[in-house]
Amino acid sequence: MKTIFENVKILVEKGEGFEIVDGSIGIDGEKISFAGAAPEDVSGYQKIDGKGQLVMPGLINSHTHVYMTIFRNVADDLMFDDWLFGNILPREDKLLPGDSYWGTMLGIGEMLRSGTTAFLDMYIFTDENVQAAADSGIRAVMSRGLSGASDRDEGGERRLREATEEIKKWRAAAEGRLTFMLAPHAPYTCAPDYVEKVIGRARELGVGIHTHLAESRNEIKNIAEKYGCTPIEYMDRTGLFDLPTVAAHCVYLTDNDIDIFAAKGVSIATNPVSNLKLANGIAPVKKYLERGINVCLGTDGAASNNCLNMFRDLSFLTLLNKGLLEDPLAVSAEDGLKIATVNGAKALGLDDTGSIKAGNKADLIFIDLDRLNMFPHNNIISSLAYSANGSEVTRTIVNGKTLMENGELKTIDEERVRFEVARIADRINN
Amino acid sequence: MKTIFENVKILVEKGEGFEIVDGSIGIDGEKISFAGAAPEDVSGYQKIDGKGQLVMPGLINSHTHVYMTIFRNVADDLMFDDWLFGNILPREDKLLPGDSYWGTMLGIGEMLRSGTTAFLDMYIFTDENVQAAADSGIRAVMSRGLSGASDRDEGGERRLREATEEIKKWRAAAEGRLTFMLAPHAPYTCAPDYVEKVIGRARELGVGIHTHLAESRNEIKNIAEKYGCTPIEYMDRTGLFDLPTVAAHCVYLTDNDIDIFAAKGVSIATNPVSNLKLANGIAPVKKYLERGINVCLGTDGAASNNCLNMFRDLSFLTLLNKGLLEDPLAVSAEDGLKIATVNGAKALGLDDTGSIKAGNKADLIFIDLDRLNMFPHNNIISSLAYSANGSEVTRTIVNGKTLMENGELKTIDEERVRFEVARIADRINN
Numbered sequence: 068m069k070t071i072f073e074n075v076k077i078l079v080e081k082g083e084g085f086e087i088v089d090g091s092i093g094i095d096g097e098k099i100s101f102a103g104a105a106p107e108d109v110s111g112y113q114k115i116d117g118k119g120q121l122v123m124p125g126l127i128n129s130h131t132h133v134y135m136t137i138f139r140n141v142a143d144d145l146m147f148d149d150w151l152f153g154n155i156l157p158r159e160d161k162l163l164p165g166d167s168y169w170g171t172m173l174g175i176g177e178m179l180r181s182g183t184t185a186f187l188d189m190y191i192f193t194d195e196n197v198q199a200a201a202d203s204g205i206r207a208v209m210s211r212g213l214s215g216a217s218d219r220d221e222g223g224e225r226r227l228r229e230a231t232e233e234i235k236k237w238r239a240a241a242e243g244r245l246t247f248m249l250a251p252h253a254p255y256t257c258a259p260d261y262v263e264k265v266i267g268r269a270r271e272l273g274v275g276i277h278t279h280l281a282e283s284r285n286e287i288k289n290i291a292e293k294y295g296c297t298p299i300e301y302m303d304r305t306g307l308f309d310l311p312t313v314a315a316h317c318v319y320l321t322d323n324d325i326d327i328f329a330a331k332g333v334s335i336a337t338n339p340v341s342n343l344k345l346a347n348g349i350a351p352v353k354k355y356l357e358r359g360i361n362v363c364l365g366t367d368g369a370a371s372n373n374c375l376n377m378f379r380d381l382s383f384l385t386l387l388n389k390g391l392l393e394d395p396l397a398v399s400a401e402d403g404l405k406i407a408t409v410n411g412a413k414a415l416g417l418d419d420t421g422s423i424k425a426g427n428k429a430d431l432i433f434i435d436l437d438r439l440n441m442f443p444h445n446n447i448i449s450s451l452a453y454s455a456n457g458s459e460v461t462r463t464i465v466n467g468k469t470l471m472e473n474g475e476l477k478t479i480d481e482e483r484v485r486f487e488v489a490r491i492a493d494r495i496n497n
Numbered sequence: 498m499k500t501i502f503e504n505v506k507i508l509v510e511k512g513e514g515f516e517i518v519d520g521s522i523g524i525d526g527e528k529i530s531f532a533g534a535a536p537e538d539v540s541g542y543q544k545i546d547g548k549g550q551l552v553m554p555g556l557i558n559s560h561t562h563v564y565m566t567i568f569r570n571v572a573d574d575l576m577f578d579d580w581l582f583g584n585i586l587p588r589e590d591k592l593l594p595g596d597s598y599w600g601t602m603l604g605i606g607e608m609l610r611s612g613t614t615a616f617l618d619m620y621i622f623t624d625e626n627v628q629a630a631a632d633s634g635i636r637a638v639m640s641r642g643l644s645g646a647s648d649r650d651e652g653g654e655r656r657l658r659e660a661t662e663e664i665k666k667w668r669a670a671a672e673g674r675l676t677f678m679l680a681p682h683a684p685y686t687c688a689p690d691y692v693e694k695v696i697g698r699a700r701e702l703g704v705g706i707h708t709h710l711a712e713s714r715n716e717i718k719n720i721a722e723k724y725g726c727t728p729i730e731y732m733d734r735t736g737l738f739d740l741p742t743v744a745a746h747c748v749y750l751t752d753n754d755i756d757i758f759a760a761k762g763v764s765i766a767t768n769p770v771s772n773l774k775l776a777n778g779i780a781p782v783k784k785y786l787e788r789g790i791n792v793c794l795g796t797d798g799a800a801s802n803n804c805l806n807m808f809r810d811l812s813f814l815t816l817l818n819k820g821l822l823e824d825p826l827a828v829s830a831e832d833g834l835k836i837a838t839v840n841g842a843k844a845l846g847l848d849d850t851g852s853i854k855a856g857n858k859a860d861l862i863f864i865d866l867d868r869l870n871m872f873p874h875n876n877i878i879s880s881l882a883y884s885a886n887g888s889e890v891t892r893t894i895v896n897g898k899t900l901m902e903n904g905e906l907k908t909i910d911e912e913r914v915r916f917e918v919a920r921i922a923d924r925i926n927n
Contacts, residue, residue, distance in 0.1 A: 140876040143883060144829040177869040284823070343820030344883070346827070373883040374870045382809070383816075390773030393714070397776070399574040439607040440804045442915055443922035446570040453573060453774070453803040458888030485872055492873035 075117035125184025127411025130336035130365025136174035171199035181457030210250035215261030275311035334414035341367030378457035400452035505547035555614025557841025560766035560795025566604035601629035611887030640680035645691030705741035712746035764844035771797030808887035830882035
């Protein structure tokens with residue numbers, strides 16, 4: 068199956084930033100076959116006119132908990148303990164097998180509609196989350212959350228076994244769209260010897276690491292009291308960062324923490340909306356970029372955001388750093404776009420995605436530039452960070468397949484998803 | 498013309514907050530005739546099924562410069578002087594008569610699509626902005642920006658005369674949808690005796706005041722150096738606050754400034770996105786609310802936002818204060834909704850708008866609750882602040898008339914607006 072979209076504008080990398088090229092983009096099977104000038108012979112290609120559309124790389128949601136979309140808005144404007152112990156955990160207890168599939172499908176549908184083509188997930192229900200990602204056609208890096216009070220903790224051992232079985236079962240499936248990481252949850256839920264056990268397993272499986280670090284002042288305080296170090300130093304001592312690692316949040320890093328991340332090539336997945344919503348603060352992303360750290364962007368789960376719309380997080384990311392540092396140049400639109408695409412691909416180990424060039428996977432989104440909020444076209448790159456809200460996405464292509472077109476999902480039955488999720492919400496709220 | 502929307506959910510005020518009521522809402526001419534239970538006799542009403550829709554008051558954009566929508570994205574990621582002197586002012590110089598009409602129409606179209614039913618505008622081109630507001634069917638409080646180096650400044654006198662003529666010409670037109678204020682621009686552009694002159698004129702005309710105050714640290718410093726006081730103290734000395742006043746920005750207020758505002762009943766129009774974008778900082782809205790000040794919400798112009806989407810500013814408003822104060826209760830979803838509706842109506846002197854009750858003007862928006870990002874309905878009030886992005890608005894009614902339905906504008910020719918604005922942008926950018 069070969070398709071050309073003609074008369075489009077295309078967002079391509081140029082030096083440290085991007086430029087907009089007028090032309091065509093060709094897709095051959097799973098891959099981009101050309102971008103810009105079409106080759107002379109395009110026989111065999113189906114032609115589609117894309118006038119008024121910008122084609123750009125799909126956004127990469129580099130930290131989320133998709134099944135938690137079930138819990139959207141259940142516990143807002145509450146103190147953290149009320150949020151977690153009074154609301155989220157009691158509802159998680161009421162979930163039944165299968166529920167997580169529908170929660171994940173709801174979140175994936177929302178992401179496809181708002182321009183996300185790949186995500187890094189952390190969850191507690193094995194298999195059904197992965198099944199949903201497989202069925203939906205999206206690209207995903209899946210990781211089961213792991214916690215353990217010691218290397219002999221039975222629950223910890225069980226979770227690690229389930230994660231291992233899942234990876235072995237799924238890693239060759241779904242046209243290679245699914246890859247895996249192991250996810251030691253956080254320094255406050257994983258003892259050092261348990262982390263070491265996870266590291267050993269990750270080496271055996273050849274997978275990277277997904278974790279939460281330095282999210283809140285409370286965490287910093289508690290780890291300092293217990294171990295006399297920062298959360299980053301704690302994990303560094305276990306050797307975790309010798310594996311490719313994505314560390315979510317990182318709101319509070321010391322200079323030494325940043326040195327460790329820079330030396331070990333750890334990627335930071337920043338979550339600006341979630342950090343505000345849970346009142347944790349604002350991550351100094353400009354500082355991390357200046358130190359050469361690979362920063363990527365995530366929405367976190369819908370229970371703490373409350374949506375999975377990467378365009379929204381992109382605008383918060385770029386605007387917050389300007390306001391925080393009182394510097395309008397702090398994190399530019401181009402910085403933000405790179406963080407939401409190229410850097411995400413690098414962090415997630417999706418080497419042939421995140422940018423538009425021949426040979427890369429066709430993970431693409433189309434933006435309707437005729438929308439009034441995107442008009443006039445004084446600076447299209449700026450408009451993606453500062454004017455778009457995600458509803459301008461008219462087509463989402465993953466691995467060469469159109470999964471959403473003009474608001475219609477091709478692989479997900481929206482009505483069924485709403486029916487199932489409403490049923491689950493009724494049960495867990497009562 | 499009488500219409501009932503049946504099977505809807507309705508957002509109504511309850512105590513300090515809101516509740517959701519199931520039922521119907523009736524519109525008779527310009528007004529809401531009932532909300533909740535329908536009266537027994539509804540003969541003469543046209544019935545429309547609204548299943549899956551929430552009806553809420555239209556959002557009130559309490560500070561903007563709509564014609565500047567022409568300048569969207571022209572000057573992003575720049576220092577303030579480059580922004581203003583290198584980019585905005587040279588382009589304003591190239592504007593021709595009529596351009597401002599199309600810029601205003603573009604911004605109004607964007608607002609109607611994203612759920613705004615009324616706005617408070619400040620502009621420099623008289624008449625054509627007002628004509629656009631009149632033609633579009635939206636509700637607007639219009640104010641021509643005024644500056645003057647003294648009470649004998651000829652330019653200042655001319656601007657005040659133009660504003661006066663405009664008010665006399667238009668105040669009885671457009672079914673009463675247009676009201677007016679006078680807009681002494683800011684303490685750094687208006688000398689004390691000029692402000693006093695404006696005050697006198699406002700009294701004669703019976704209109705309120707719209708101004709910018711305490712937007713940046715630079716302004717605070719400059720006014721302190723020149724007058725030995727804060728911008729608020731400066732304006733208070735002129736007697737300005739004896740008139741109903743909307744003060745935009747107010748990022749930096751002293752305790753004494755807050756006391757003055759509380760005593761004089763000045764409304765603050767906070768502009769969270771613009772304040773971040775121009776790197777001015779974050780206004781401590783929670784503090785203002787605690788002191789009983791009427792806080793309302795504005796987008797500011799598209800040159801410093803870069804869109805006129807009140808749902809986006811609503812999410813920034815509620816989330817920023819949580820992150821800034823590290824307090825998840827700082828500004829709740831209900832606080833935010835009140836700021837964006839009821840408080841806006843109060844600030845703008847639109848007493849019979851801003852909330853849903855029989856007898857109020859029918860300024861209403863419909864939200865599609867079936868959108869995946871609004872699902873499930875764990876807490877609809879929360880979802881308006883934390884999950885919506887403005888694209889869920891399926892119908893916008895102003896003064897009883899549907900101006901937007903399913904993305905289609907009824908009174909604005911979108912294609913013509915794009916054509917004219919593209920033409921203007923081409924000219925001023927080259």
